[in-house]
Amino acid sequence: MDAAFALEVLQKAPYVTVSMTRPDGTPYAVPLSLAAGDAGDGDIFYFHCAKEGEKLECIKHNPVVCLSAVSYCRPVVGPKGGDFTLEYKSAIAMGHAVLVEDEQEKVEALRAICNRFLPHHMGAFDDAVARSLQMTAVVRIRLTEKPRGKRKQYDSNGDEMKYGRI
Numbered sequence: 358m359d360a361a362f363a364l365e366v367l368q369k370a371p372y373v374t375v376s377m378t379r380p381d382g383t384p385y386a387v388p389l390s391l392a393a394g395d396a397g398d399g400d401i402f403y404f405h406c407a408k409e410g411e412k413l414e415c416i417k418h419n420p421v422v423c424l425s426a427v428s429y430c431r432p433v434v435g436p437k438g439g440d441f442t443l444e445y446k447s448a449i450a451m452g453h454a455v456l457v458e459d460e461q462e463k464v465e466a467l468r469a470i471c472n473r474f475l476p477h478h479m480g481a482f483d484d485a486v487a488r489s490l491q492m493t494a495v496v497r498i499r500l501t502e503k504p505r506g507k508r509k510q511y512d513s514n515g516d517e518m519k520y521g522r523i
Contacts, residue, residue, distance in 0.1 A: 363506030364399040366448035367391070370426035375404070375498070377415035377422050377454075385415050391424075391498070392469040400500040402452070403466035408494045416454045422498060424450045436515030443509065450504035457495040466495045 367373060376386040394401030402424070406412050416422070429446040457463050464486055471482050510518045 358506035358508050360399075360503040360505070362446075362508070363448035363450065363504035366428040366446050366506055367402070367424060367426050367450060367504060368393050368399075369428040370448075371428075373402070373424050373426040375412075375422050375424055375454075377412065378419045379411070379415055380418040385411060386425075387412065390470065390474055392466070392473040394466070394469060394497070402498045402500075403457070403469060403495055404498075405467060405470060405493050405495050408492060412496070413456065413494060416456065416496065420454045421501075422452050422454045424448075424452060424498065424500075424504075433511070436511055444511065446506070446508050446510075448504050448506040450500050451502050452498040452500045454496050454498045457497050460490070462497070463490065463493070463495045466497065467493070 371390075372388040373391045374386050374388045375391075376384060379385050389404040389406075391402045391404050393399065394403060425448070427445060427447045429444070431444045433442055433444050434440070435442050457466060467486055467490075468479075468482060471485075472479060508518070512518050
């Protein structure tokens with residue numbers, strides 16, 4: 358699927374697995390709650406974490422990350438062949454991660470994260486940020502190439518909807 362499809366998957370997935378490299382060269386992958394940046398161009402995502410820990414050590418060592426997400430997954434019996442399969446929407450993207458140092462960008466990133474996951478509680482946002490900003494790290498991931506997506510889905514006639522068919 359195209360980059361627009363993949364971005365939609367990344368933006369709708371309940372979490373995105375971010376894969377990194379530890380300083381010893383071994384892989385480290387963790388599911389995180391990401392939110393897209395406000396710029397609207399789809400190439401920036403943010404997550405928050407503690408100010409110390411393995412994620413930040415990995416990023417400091419090697420800022421290259423891989424994002425992987427599934428926004429829809431449903432086991433099905435293939436409508437025409439009877440095969441056991443999954444309908445799904447998935448995406449993968451490569452990016453460059455950096456710790457956000459600018460306080461205004463940190464606040465806006467946290468606002469985007471909160472607005473994505475707790476939009477009905479934004480009235481409490483300013484107080485929460487005032488209490489926790491100094492203990493919270495924010496990481497910006499800028500995509501370094503267009504994301505790629507995959508999909509398997511059937512239409513109402515039981516035909517698989519191949520690339521280009523929505």
